[in-house]
Amino acid sequence: MRSRVWGGTAAVVLAGLLAAGCGGGEKKTADESAGKAVSGDFPLTVTDCAGVRTTLSTAPRKIVTSNASSLELLLRLGAGDKVIGTGFPPGKGTLPGTLDAKAQKVKVLGRSVIPKEKLLGSGADLYIDTFASMGSMGGGGMGDAPTAEEFKAAGIDHIYLKSTACAAQSKSPVTDLSAVEADITSLGAVTGTSAKAGQLVAAMKEKTDAVQKAVGGTAESSRPTYFFFDYDAGTKQPTVVCNRQVANAVITLAGARNAFADCDGDYKQVGWEDVIAKNPDWIQLGVRNRGSRAANQKAFDEAERWLRSNAATKGLKAVEAGHFLRIGSERTTIAGVENADTVETIAKNLYPGKVG
Incomplete structure (x- = not known):
């Protein structure tokens, strides 16, 4: 998977996240797990993603995150000191507000994938x-990752941000944010911050819920079609978000139709002729912060200018109508x-007057 950088007693506490994150299991199991997770018992x-179990015997004191997404969640939970x-x-x-200053204090173990050693x-x-x-599950699919045996020998428990890793x-x-919410709940249980997670x-x-009500x-058939233009992924061959990516849930919840919802997986490279065939009603200028x-x-301006000037895209319905949304990539695809904020922002633009 491509990472979007910037994932004995209480044994079933988080097992239900397999259902929320990977589309399997029964909802009851996930609900029971979430209920137990509030206690934070060890x-x-x-x-x-395959149901392989890892047991944490005690609350972690020293955590390493693979990238900014899991780091941000821990900071929001108030577990950044770990x-x-x-x-x-x-x-x-x-990162927004005070999270940025806290994030900058975290030691960088790798500008990309952390070296195994x-x-x-x-x-x-x-x-x-x-x-x-x-x-x-020993590796993680990125670089020369440690095996399960190597993690164990080093005394490191290895868990996943499943809404991303299992996508x-x-x-x-993926049509809702239940997997993301389950990840937040699980991290709250693991770090003793269940109240904040809630x-x-x-x-x-x-x-x-407010957007859905509206x-x-x-x-x-009445929902506008929506194309997430990943400008930073390159313009020669567009990279689109498919129906297993969290962006598909964001777009769907906002009352739109992902132009590439017929693509199974998380991301896929297509040709501009495919985008032209979809001829979306709206285009999100997805640039990274x-x-x-x-x-x-400046980046949003560049992305819009490219679409307006490129021979392959300037005739698209959304381009001619000026239907552009300037929303950052991270808050949509990570x-x-x-x-949830992005769901609200998209809906307000697509349904003016209906969403407060």
Whole structure:
């Protein structure tokens, strides 16, 4: 999977996240797990995308995150003091408010994937992995990852941010944020911040429920089509978000139709002729956070200018109508609290007057 950088007693506490994150199991199991997770009792057992179990005997004290997405969630939960290192660090100014200053203090173990030797020698007792959970689950699908045996020998428990790591393996399209909410709940249980996790999830639900109340009843045929233009992924051959990517859930909840919802998986490279064939009603200018409002606006301007001037795209319905949304990539394609904010922002633009 491609990472979007910037994933004995209470044994079933988090096992239900397999259902929420990977499309399997029964809802009852997930609900029971979420209920137990509030207690934060140890040992806790978590599962990966294939149901392989990892038991945490005690609360972690030294956590390493694979990239900025899991780091941001821990910071939002108030567990940032437990993080001793990260890979794929967030750029300065890319996280909101006080989270940015806290994130900049976290030791960078790798500008991209953390080298295996550095991860194993980090002194961590927990590694939160946002990358693909594959095969025997020892690796994570990114670079020369440690095996399960190597993690065990180093005394490091290895768990996944399943809404991202398991996305491509989901058995059905992702159309809601339940997997993201389940990740937040699970991290809250693991780090002893369940109360804060509950608050974050409740706030997300409040926003998405309000949007659903306003536009959820809109007939499928009446919903505008929506293309996420990943400008930073390159313009020669567009990379689109498919129906297993969290962006598909964001778009769907906002009352739109992902132009590439017929694509099974998380991401796919297509040709501009495919985009032309879809002829979307709206286009999101998905650019990554540059660290300042001015730099972001410049990037949005560049993306819009490219679409307006390129022979293959200037005749698209959305381009001719000026139906552009300037919403950053991270809050759309990376699982997190801001997914709910993006649902609200898209809906307000597509259904003016209906969404407050």
